[in-house]
Amino acid sequence: MKLNSLRGMQDILPEESHVWQHIEENARGLLELYNYNEIRPPILEQAELFLRSIGEDTDIVEKEMYIFNDKKGRRVALRPEGTASVVRAYIQNSLFNNPSPQKFYYIGPMFRYERPQKGRLRQFHQIGVECFGIAAPSVEAEMLWILKQFFKKLNLKNLTYEINSLGCKKCRPSYKESLFNFLNHKIENLCSDCQRRFVKNPLRVLDCKVPGCREVLKDVPVMIDFLCNDCKTHFFGFQKELEDYEIKYSVNPHIVRGLDYYTGTVFEVTTTMLGAQNAVAAGGRYDDLVGYFGGPKTPAAGFAIGMERLVELSKDNLSIESKKPIVYVAYAGKGLDREVKRVISEIRKEGFIAERAYEDISLKNQLKKADKLGVEWVIIVGEEEIKSSLYKWKKMKEGTQGEAGLEEIIKLLREGR
RNA sequence: GCGGGUGUAGCUCAACGGUUAGAGCACUGGACUGUGGCUCCAGGUGCUGCGGGUUCGAGUCCCGUCAUCCGCCCCA
Numbered sequence: 001m002k003l004n005s006l007r008g009m010q011d012i013l014p015e016e017s018h019v020w021q022h023i024e025e026n027a028r029g030l031l032e033l034y035n036y037n038e039i040r041p042p043i044l045e046q047a048e049l050f051l052r053s054i055g056e057d058t059d060i061v062e063k064e065m066y067i068f069n070d071k072k073g074r075r076v077a078l079r080p081e082g083t084a085s086v087v088r089a090y091i092q093n094s095l096f097n098n099p100s101p102q103k104f105y106y107i108g109p110m111f112r113y114e115r116p117q118k119g120r121l122r123q124f125h126q127i128g129v130e131c132f133g134i135a136a137p138s139v140e141a142e143m144l145w146i147l148k149q150f151f152k153k154l155n156l157k158n159l160t161y162e163i164n165s166l167g168c169k170k171c172r173p174s175y176k177e178s179l180f181n182f183l184n185h186k187i188e189n190l191c192s193d194c195q196r197r198f199v200k201n202p203l204r205v206l207d208c209k210v211p212g213c214r215e216v217l218k219d220v221p222v223m224i225d226f227l228c229n230d231c232k233t234h235f236f237g238f239q240k241e242l243e244d245y246e247i248k249y250s251v252n253p254h255i256v257r258g259l260d261y262y263t264g265t266v267f268e269v270t271t272t273m274l275g276a277q278n279a280v281a282a283g284g285r286y287d288d289l290v291g292y293f294g295g296p297k298t299p300a301a302g303f304a305i306g307m308e309r310l311v312e313l314s315k316d317n318l319s320i321e322s323k324k325p326i327v328y329v330a331y332a333g334k335g336l337d338r339e340v341k342r343v344i345s346e347i348r349k350e351g352f353i354a355e356r357a358y359e360d361i362s363l364k365n366q367l368k369k370a371d372k373l374g375v376e377w378v379i380i381v382g383e384e385e386i387k388s389s390l391y392k393w394k395k396m397k398e399g400t401q402g403e404a405g406l407e408e409i410i411k412l413l414r415e416g417r
Numbered sequence: 418g419c420g421g422g423u424g425u426a427g428c429u430c431a432a433c434g435g436u437u438a439g440a441g442c443a444c445u446g447g448a449c450u451g452u453g454g455c456u457c458c459a460g461g462u463g464c465u466g467c468g469g470g471u472u473c474g475a476g477u478c479c480c481g482u483c484a485u486c487c488g489c490c491c492c493a
Contacts, residue, residue, distance in 0.1 A: 007484075059491045063418070081493085110493080115418080117487060126493060193490065204491095258492055279493055306493030332451040363451050371453040382451065396453070 008114070008122025018323055019315045020307065024107055026153050027127050027305075031105045034146060036129055039104040041085035043111075047077035053084040053289060055260025057200045064112040078111035081259070082128035083286065083302055090132055091295035100133030107307075119277030125307035129283075132290065135299035137234050140265045140285060141241030143303050147269055147281055148247055150305075154314045156271075159280065161247055163267045164255040165235040167223050169288065172263075175226035176202065182221055189216045206254045222253035231264060238265055261286045265301065274309055281305040325355040327413065328370035332363045332382035339381050343391065343406060347379070350410050371396060376416065379409060 005011060012020060028038070047067045054060050066078035079085055086104055089095070095102050106128050113122060129146070131139050144161060151159055167175060179202050187195060190205065194213050197204040205213065206220070227235060242249050249267075257266050266284030274280075283303020290298035329344040331337070340356055347354045355373055357366050363380070370378045380392040385403075393409050394401035395416075404412065 004484075064491080112492075114491075115489090116485085117489095120492070124493065128493095209489095276488065277492075282493065304493060309493060330452085362449095364449070364453075365446090367453040369453085378453080380451075384451090392452090394452075399453090401452085 006122070008116040010121060010123070014323075016311065016315070018320050019311055019318065022318060022320050023154065023307070023310060023314065024127075027105070027107065027150065030146065030150055030153065031129065034103070034142070036103045036105045036131075039086055039089060039106050040108070041079075041082070041089050041106065043079055043109065044076050045079055045085055045088070047075040049084050049088055050077055050080060053087065053259075053261050053293070054081070058258055058260060060112060060258060064114050066111045066113055080112045081110055082106055082108070082126060082304060083130060083259075083261070083289075086128070086130045086302075087289050087293060087295075087300070090130075090298075091290060091293055096132070096290075096296050096298060101139070102132045103130070105129045117277070118275040119306070119309045119312060121308060126304040127307060127310075128302065128304040130300060130302035132298050132300045134301075135287065137238035137265065138241055140267070140283075140301045141238055141245060143283065143301065144242060144247055144249070144267060144269075145245045147303070147305070148245070151269075151280075154310070155317045156280075156310075156313055158271055158273060160270045161242075161249040161267065162252040162255055162270065163238070163242075163249050163265065164252055165224060165227060165231055165238075165264055166256070166262055166266055166284070167227050167231050168263050171226055171228035171231055172223070175221065175223050178221045178226065179203070179205075183216075186216050189213075203256045206256050217254075224251070224253055234264055257282070257284060261289045261292075263287045267303070271309075271313060273313060277309060279306065280309050280313065323353065325353040325373055325375050327352050327354040327377045327379060328366070328373060328375045329354060329356045329379045329381065330363055330366035330370065331357070332380055334360075336381050336383070336386070339386055343379060343381055346406055347410065347413070350413065352413055377413060 047065070050065065051061055056062075060080050065080055068076065070076050086106065090102065090104075107125070109123050109125050111123055114120060116122060129143065131143075148161075166172065183190070183198055183202060183205060187198060189212060190198065191208065191210040191213050194205045194208050194210070197208075206217065208214070208217070224235070239249075239251075252268075255266055255268055262284045264285040264287060267282065268279055269281040270278040271280055272278065281303055283301065285299070285301040287299040290296065290300060327344075327347050329340050329347065331340050344354050344356050355370075355375065357369065361369075367378065376396060378394045378396060380394065382392070385391045388403075389405055390403040391406065391409060392401060392403055393412065
């Protein structure tokens with residue numbers, strides 16, 4: 001019986017994991033410069049955490065959650081996103097008693113039970129960032145700035161920055177009412193999906209791509225026109241900051257986001273290079289969520305980057321230093337294992353990735369293996385060499401070889417690096 | 418959850434419904450017992466995704482199923 005990985009769950013093999021490591025190292029380095037520090041919440045949480053934060057009527061909760069009962073019958077779920085867990089950790093550990101702002105990042109797997117396609121998997125990975133305690137738009141503006149820096153480091157081009165404001169508890173209801181009234185007598189003109197959306201979550205109709213719906217939506221009221229004074233001030237302040245950072249953005253009133261907890265600012269970074277899955281990073285403000293979960297009323301904002309999409313976009317324009325071995329230590333003759341271990345361990349001590357034969361094979365085959373590994377140097381240990389304390393070295397590419405003591409060989413390796 | 422494409426060796430792909438299913442690359446060993454690449458030889462390369470059906474005969478046609486890819490929904 002052949003065992004395969006589950007649908008939508010992929011192995012990240014060494015060749016690609018080097019790209020992942022490169023991206024992750026860049027992300028950590030950059031985020032820590034902005035005083036974001038890593039938090040590692042569990043991957044499994046009480047299902048209710050997600051049900052309540054993301055929203056019962058969202059697609060994520062309705063059909064995409066990995067949710068099941070554990071041995072004690074508790075409802076648990078694999079996290080479909082990171083924010084809810086970080087909010088939970090923030091409250092549970094009373095981190096609101098630490099000086100504000102509290103800033104976190106995480107890198108790890110998320111799970112959504114969806115139909116896989118290009119750039120979309122059931123287990124996927126996000127780099128997520130959350131900032132608690134600051135209401136000013138400078139937080140989310142800096143987030144876009146960080147994203148821009150990050151994408152620049154990874155050599156990514158052709159990215160679009162779009163922003164919107166979803167309003168707050170005060171102003172969103174009047175907008176929703178206006179939207180409802182607008183759509184209510186045009187409902188026959190909407191596609192079947194939108195008719196369903198209209199009942200469950202009318203905001204969703206806004207980003208429908210069906211031409212007929214787009215036509216209906218031509219003069220649809222937009223949230224921005226309904227923002228209360230506070231939200232308006234915040235949104236304009238946000239845009240002013242983006243201009244300070246010289247980030248080219250556009251206001252897209254149809255961005256609604258798939259999670260219910262967003263308030264005010266939302267943003268998306270998209271590309272045209274990934275087929276239907278165009279969002280590379282997205283986020284926004286969620287000023288009510290901490291309070292909703294019983295913490296002190298705390299403004300917050302965050303975003304997440306899709307790792308797989310990032311890897312897909314960047315692997316071709318990054319030159320990742322290969323991690324293949326530089327040196328192969330071969331032996332010629334029997335009973336030389338101790339000496340090989342001594343030599344190779346000296347070489348590794350110097351920081352060179354080194355490989356050797358682990359079982360008794362001919363020198364010829366060792367050379368063959370060394371060649372296939374693409375090593376630059378082969379050091380040959382034999383009885384003669386032990387007697388003279390001089391080892392044969394061979395530079396594979398040039399085919400040159402010579403004899404030298406271990407000290408001198410290490411010097412050669414250093415020079416050749 | 419819905420629609421479409423594709424399933425043959427580890428990989429890329431051939432084979433009119435008709436012998437024992439092939440090629441290239443990769444892999445392992447040898448020719449070459451202390452020297453890789455080139456060449457040659459030998460060799461695993463395989464329940465043709467799985468299960469039914471049609472047929473004298475199915476890798477090939479039909480149905481189902483699973484997997485995968487692409488799209489829809491939605492999202493990172």
